Amino acid sequence: MSDKYRILIVEDEPLIAEDIAGYLIEYGFDVVGIAGNAETARRMLAENRPHAALLDINLGEGPDGIVVAEDIRDKYRIPFVFLTSFADKGTLERAKKTMPAGYLLKPFNGNDIMTSLEIAIFNHMNATGALQKEPNLEAINTQLPVELSIREYELLLSLRKGLTNKEIGERLFISVNTVKTHLQHLFVKLNTKNRTEAIFRISELMNGA
Amino acid sequence: MSDKYRILIVEDEPLIAEDIAGYLIEYGFDVVGIAGNAETARRMLAENRPHAALLDINLGEGPDGIVVAEDIRDKYRIPFVFLTSFADKGTLERAKKTMPAGYLLKPFNGNDIMTSLEIAIFNHMNATGALQKEPNLEAINTQLPVELSIREYELLLSLRKGLTNKEIGERLFISVNTVKTHLQHLFVKLNTKNRTEAIFRISELMNGA
DNA sequence: TTCAAAATCATCCTTTCGGGTGAGGTGCAC
DNA sequence: GTGCACCTCACCCGAAAGGATGATTTTGAA
Numbered sequence: 001m002s003d004k005y006r007i008l009i010v011e012d013e014p015l016i017a018e019d020i021a022g023y024l025i026e027y028g029f030d031v032v033g034i035a036g037n038a039e040t041a042r043r044m045l046a047e048n049r050p051h052a053a054l055l056d057i058n059l060g061e062g063p064d065g066i067v068v069a070e071d072i073r074d075k076y077r078i079p080f081v082f083l084t085s086f087a088d089k090g091t092l093e094r095a096k097k098t099m100p101a102g103y104l105l106k107p108f109n110g111n112d113i114m115t116s117l118e119i120a121i122f123n124h125m126n127a128t129g130a131l132q133k134e135p136n137l138e139a140i141n142t143q144l145p146v147e148l149s150i151r152e153y154e155l156l157l158s159l160r161k162g163l164t165n166k167e168i169g170e171r172l173f174i175s176v177n178t179v180k181t182h183l184q185h186l187f188v189k190l191n192t193k194n195r196t197e198a199i200f201r202i203s204e205l206m207n208g209a
Numbered sequence: 210m211s212d213k214y215r216i217l218i219v220e221d222e223p224l225i226a227e228d229i230a231g232y233l234i235e236y237g238f239d240v241v242g243i244a245g246n247a248e249t250a251r252r253m254l255a256e257n258r259p260h261a262a263l264l265d266i267n268l269g270e271g272p273d274g275i276v277v278a279e280d281i282r283d284k285y286r287i288p289f290v291f292l293t294s295f296a297d298k299g300t301l302e303r304a305k306k307t308m309p310a311g312y313l314l315k316p317f318n319g320n321d322i323m324t325s326l327e328i329a330i331f332n333h334m335n336a337t338g339a340l341q342k343e344p345n346l347e348a349i350n351t352q353l354p355v356e357l358s359i360r361e362y363e364l365l366l367s368l369r370k371g372l373t374n375k376e377i378g379e380r381l382f383i384s385v386n387t388v389k390t391h392l393q394h395l396f397v398k399l400n401t402k403n404r405t406e407a408i409f410r411i412s413e414l415m416n417g418a
Numbered sequence: 419t420t421c422a423a424a425a426t427c428a429t430c431c432t433t434t435c436g437g438g439t440g441a442g443g444t445g446c447a448c
Numbered sequence: 449g450t451g452c453a454c455c456t457c458a459c460c461c462g463a464a465a466g467g468a469t470g471a472t473t474t475t476g477a478a
Contacts, residue, residue: 046351074345074347074348075345075347075348075351076348076351077348087320087323087324092324092327092328095328096327096328096331096332097331099331099332099335100328100332102311102325102328103324103325103328105318105320105321105324109314111296111314112314114296115296115301115312115314116311116312118301118305119301119304119305119309119311119312122305122306122308123305123308123309126308149423149424149425150424151424151425151426152424159405160409161406161409162401162402162403162405162406162407162408162409162410163405163406164402164403164464164465165464165465165466166464174425174426174427175426175427175428176427177426177427177428177429178425178426178427178428180465180466180467181425181426181427182425182426183465183466184466184467184468185424187466192371193373193466194371194373194434194465194466195405195465195466196368196371196372196404196405196408197370197371197372198371199371199405199408200369200370200371201371358453358454358455359454360454360455360456361454373434373435374434374435374436375434383455383456383457384456384457384458385457386456386457386458386459387455387456387457387458389435389436389437390455390456390457391455391456392435392436393436393437393438394454396436402436403435403436403464404435404436
């Protein structure tokens with residue numbers, strides 16, 4: 001498996017598509033598919049698992065590139081850039097609701113595409129990484145009537161990872177009995193009945209519920 | 210106070226800056242400042258509090274636009290778009306670390322700027338709000354070797370809320386035994402040992418791990 | 419120093435969970 | 449009609465979780 005980024009091109013004009021593909025390959029990307037319509041795009045997304053996509057909005061007959069974009073936004077977690085000649089307000093309004101990483105208006109060249117893709121992929125990697133942030137003890141405590149101790153907070157982090165009491169004990173070098181004691185205190189402070197509810201409560205606190 | 214979006218322009222060529230300002234005003238943006246160097250940009254950021262910024266990379270003497278971008282990334286939470294003629298790898302590498310919303314290469318026109326700004330601002334608003342969403346069945350299934358059934362998905366949603374088997378049964382009007390059967394299937398499909406690990410796996414899938 | 423909170427561990431007991439197995443009913447595709 | 453997937457439920461059993469109580473040690477603040 002190559003370590004190049006795998007790009008899907010959705011463009012109904014074969015000549016333009018080939019042109020774009022040439023740019024991408026020249027810049028060190030892998031082109032994992034060229035789809036001329038939404039149907040093909042959908043299939044290639046499922047089968048080829050690209051890291052990012054370039055979407056023409058006008059695809060002739062049938063669903064347009066924005067529909068493909070909605071599909072990507074809902075089902076796949078990859079960044080994409082629109083390549084289009086539509087600069088009108090209506091199209092832009094529809095397009096931006098799909099949260100594209102970029103929107104390139106014709107005429108564009110290889111450099112335009114390359115820079116937009118690079119940034120789209122880079123931002124996407126950092127954005128998804130930032131989401132996996134672990135809860136912060138202070139942030140939790142400010143929202144609780146009774147503060148968690150450091151040890152209880154550590155237990156909580158292990159809880160979130162789906163570990164059992166035994167595994168938590170091994171990981172923190174304490175007895176299973178101690179783990180249970182800490183968890184009892186944790187449940188009281190979080191006002192929860194069990195571990196799964198505790199996990200849920202924490203995710204609520206993290207997202208300002 | 211106007212409800213227009215307030216934009217800061219950082220550009221050392223007065224003619225180009227005026228040109229851009231004209232575009233923006235025409236498209237309904239407010240131009241809250243034109244900075245010809247990093248120093249002025251910094252001051253205007255602090256004083257005028259723009260919603261977004263357009264940054265030329267080359268600012269003549271002194272710190273360039275990427276330095277301004279780093280400042281924005283660290284101190285302000287606003288999206289920004291680079292406007293530049295630098296397409297070289299080195300500049301792009303430096304620029305993308307600042308996580309710009311866009312990167313427009315010269316020559317660009319009013320439409321290029323307008324669409325990039327619209328998308329930058331729109332994405333920024335949605336990114337800082339709707340971080341945590343309910344998992345989507347299709348999104349999960351595309352990432353699993355064996356797809357979840359609808360019922361199993363419903364069970365999963367209840368699991369995430371921290372409900373016990375009994376509570377889930379009552380909520381879905383099925384027997385606890387049925388709940389257990391579904392959960393067994395769920396654990397196999399998610400390749401997890403228990404409910405808490407299943408919750409963790411789902412959050413991984415949602416965050417593209 | 420004294421006191422209190424935190425951290426550690428244990429024992430006993432009940433409840434819940436999870437695995438295994440079997441099985442009846444429905445609806446849909448071939 | 450025959451499969452097949454899905455949903456439903458039951459019983460059994462061992463493992464894990466959770467509740468209650470008590471106790472020791474460490475640590476930091478008063």
